[in-house]
Amino acid sequence: MAKFKPYIKDQLMLFPQSINEYVPDAHLAKLVDRVVEQLDTSDIENKYSELGQNTYHPKILIKLLFYGYAIGERSGRMLARKTETDTAYIYLAQMYKPDFRTINDFRKNNLEELSRYFIDIVRLCKELGMVKIGRIHIDGTKMKANAANRLTKSKDDYEEWIKKTQQTIDNILEEAHHVDEQEDSLYGNKRGDELPDDINTEEKLKDKLEKVLKSFKTAKGKINLTDPDAKFMKGGDGKISAAYNCQLAVTEDQFIVGADVTTEANDRTSLQSTIKTAEEVLKEPVREVIADTGYSSYENYEYLSKNKKIGYIPDQNMTAAQQQNQDKYNQQNFTYDKAKDIYTCPEGQKLNPYKVRRVDSPHRKWRQITYKASHCQACPSKTLCTTQSQRTIERDDRRVLLEEMRQRLLSKEGREKYKKRLGTIEPVIGNIKHNLGYRYFLLRTLKKVQGEFRLMCIGHNLKKMHRFALLPA
Numbered sequence: 001m002a003k004f005k006p007y008i009k010d011q012l013m014l015f016p017q018s019i020n021e022y023v024p025d026a027h028l029a030k031l032v033d034r035v036v037e038q039l040d041t042s043d044i045e046n047k048y049s050e051l052g053q054n055t056y057h058p059k060i061l062i063k064l065l066f067y068g069y070a071i072g073e074r075s076g077r078m079l080a081r082k083t084e085t086d087t088a089y090i091y092l093a094q095m096y097k098p099d100f101r102t103i104n105d106f107r108k109n110n111l112e113e114l115s116r117y118f119i120d121i122v123r124l125c126k127e128l129g130m131v132k133i134g135r136i137h138i139d140g141t142k143m144k145a146n147a148a149n150r151l152t153k154s155k156d157d158y159e160e161w162i163k164k165t166q167q168t169i170d171n172i173l174e175e176a177h178h179v180d181e182q183e184d185s186l187y188g189n190k191r192g193d194e195l196p197d198d199i200n201t202e203e204k205l206k207d208k209l210e211k212v213l214k215s216f217k218t219a220k221g222k223i224n225l226t227d228p229d230a231k232f233m234k235g236g237d238g239k240i241s242a243a244y245n246c247q248l249a250v251t252e253d254q255f256i257v258g259a260d261v262t263t264e265a266n267d268r269t270s271l272q273s274t275i276k277t278a279e280e281v282l283k284e285p286v287r288e289v290i291a292d293t294g295y296s297s298y299e300n301y302e303y304l305s306k307n308k309k310i311g312y313i314p315d316q317n318m319t320a321a322q323q324q325n326q327d328k329y330n331q332q333n334f335t336y337d338k339a340k341d342i343y344t345c346p347e348g349q350k351l352n353p354y355k356v357r358r359v360d361s362p363h364r365k366w367r368q369i370t371y372k373a374s375h376c377q378a379c380p381s382k383t384l385c386t387t388q389s390q391r392t393i394e395r396d397d398r399r400v401l402l403e404e405m406r407q408r409l410l411s412k413e414g415r416e417k418y419k420k421r422l423g424t425i426e427p428v429i430g431n432i433k434h435n436l437g438y439r440y441f442l443l444r445t446l447k448k449v450q451g452e453f454r455l456m457c458i459g460h461n462l463k464k465m466h467r468f469a470l471l472p473a
């Protein structure tokens with residue numbers, strides 16, 4: 001009996017085979033293929049002229065990019081290489097072999113359209129019943145910009161630099177080339193993320209420095225030479241670097257339905273826009289919003305209340321406030337009567353409104369009311385309660401929103417919903433950053449980075465779709 005299956009090197013196939021047969025039906029590449037076939041890509045197709053040389057159909061390049069982003073391979077060079085050796089890529093490329101420049105240029109020139117397909121794919125998931133709508137989890141993560149930290153400088157630094165440029169331009173160029181070489185050794189030669197064309201000669205560098213100096217008229221703080229939109233931000237590892245803040249809205253099923261990138265290090269200012277983005281994508285209102293303390297503010301609580309959304313967002317002082325509950329005479333243990341607008345102290349005395357401070361600016365409008373007791377002198381607990389002659393309490397008139405939020409979070413239902421946050425949105429961020437390895441952007445400037453982030457989110461959603469499709473019916 002033969003020991004091995006026939007082994008005949010260089011044997012010719014007797015019958016032509018369909019490339020479809022090289023990839024199993026349940027493979028992620030098949031899903032990517034089907035999804036991209038569903039997309040209306042005429043916006044990109046219409047950019048091509050019938051004149052000139054034939055080129056690859058955009059759907060082929062979109063499939064390569066989406067599949068690559070779904071499995072953590074986004075370098076144009078790597079994608080091009082895989083179309084020669086990897087059956088999934090060969091299948092998606094229909095045996096064409098686009099070179100890395102074609103892939104990189106396609107991504108760069110069609111980023112806006114590609115990022116719009118994020119919306120189409122979320123809506124497709126919704127139509128297929130994969131996405132549970134109504135409750136979203138919001139969180140942000142800092143992702144490094146494609147910019148060397150040492151090229152982030154203040155106005156004074158740039159002025160000093162431009163002086164030096166005029167005098168010793170060769171030295172500075174050497175430094176720029178050194179950065180270039182470092183990046184090349186990390187990412188390969190001319191992959192598209194080396195020092196950009198606009199600073200690779202002495203004259204261009206000088207022009208660029210002068211432009212950067214001009215932009216200080218509108219910008220604050222420091223500007224990075226290679227990516228002027230990137231800002232110094234503290235990452236999850238505690239290190240400060242030139243980065244962007246990526247905001248995500250995720251459903252309970254871990255589909256990303258809202259994805260944006262901001263240059264604000266603070267998450268608080270992004271809550272409302274992230275909810276609005278998710279609602280536009282889903283074409284439905286969101287009922288419940290769960291986010292961490294980084295998103296708590298009276299402005300956000302007011303927005304949720306006005307728009308009839310139920311929030312589960314603890315404030316920074318909530319844990320401290322719970323601990324203060326042990327102190328009988330802490331403000332937490334004074335009961336507020338909303339109807340009568342009075343406080344009652346633990347000894348039963350009333351504290352009435354005493355004075356009001358109004359804050360009235362275009363962005364902030366509220367009243368700070370001080371409540372005052374009137375018979376503290378005779379109280380046996382006075383030394384435990386106050387050092388003033390009469391105890392006072394300050395209350396922001398929006399505090400009722402904060403109290404409602406705390407009550408909701410401390411309820412059994414609230415605790416359970418907030419606890420789910422850890423297992424819902426954090427694994428999504430973990431998947432993007434750790435499994436897929438997207439810890440930095442390849443592209444530069446906010447608009448392009450926003451597009452690239454959407455590609456990462458498309459990759460994540462396609463993988464979720466694939467897992468969903470593999471679930472037993």
Ligand code: SF4
Binds near residue numbers: 345386
């Ligand atoms: S000091 Fe005044 S406010 Fe404090 S417990 Fe006594 S009566 Fe109440």
